Amino acid sequence: MNKKQITAVVELDQSRYKTKIFADGHFIYADEPEDLGGTNEGMAPGGLLLASLGSCTAITVRMYADRKQIPLTGITIHLAICAEEEMGSGTTIERKIELHGDLDEEQRKRLMIIADKCPIHKILSNPIKIISN
Known part of the structure; x- marks a missing residue:
């Protein structure tokens, strides 16, 4: 069984709620929907x-x-x-x-x-x- 620890780095700058997520060499965005003030550019x-x-x-x-x-x-x-x-x-x-x-x-x-x-x-x-x- 793999005992590697799961890690992630999350960054939020001046982009309102659009958040950058880095994990294990991969990159995705998280965001909020527009009706909550986000840009809806990520889940x-x-x-x-x-x-x-x-x-x-x-x-x-x-x-x-x-x-x-x-x-x-x-x-x-x-x-x-x-x-x-x-x-x-x-x-x-x-x-x-x-x-x-x-x-x-x-x-x-x-x-x-x-x-x-x-x-x-x-x-x-x-x-x-x-x-x-």
């Missing part, structure tokens, strides 16, 4: 969080299916996060996973169990401590 931070969970889930399921030679032809994941006003007692993320391919019921059940083993799911399902220096 909103909440969208990035859902994208992280969705892509990690899909990759984890695909890796397992490939390793076990399960005839999975595709995965579609729909995600939604509760409104910020509802986060006082916790945050709820809804995740609907659609598995495509000629799968029997046992394979579907196993892949759904594997979906919960993705690293981002584990991170989000446990208490998180953020230390700011």
Whole structure:
């Protein structure tokens, strides 16, 4: 298992909310929609969080299916996060996973169990401590 620490560098200059994100040699933008004062030139931070969970889930399921030679032809994941006003007692993320391919019921059940083993799911399902220096 890879023990490399995940790191990112985020920079925000005078560009309102358009934020530069550098991680592991890759570059993307985050932003806010125009109605919140942003330029809408990147995903909103909440969208990035859902994208992280969705892509990690899909990759984890695909890796397992490939390793076990399960005839999975595709995965579609729909995600939604509760409104910020509802986060006082916790945050709820809804995740609907659609598995495509000629799968029997046992394979579907196993892949759904594997979906919960993705690293981002584990991170989000446990208490998180953020230390700011």
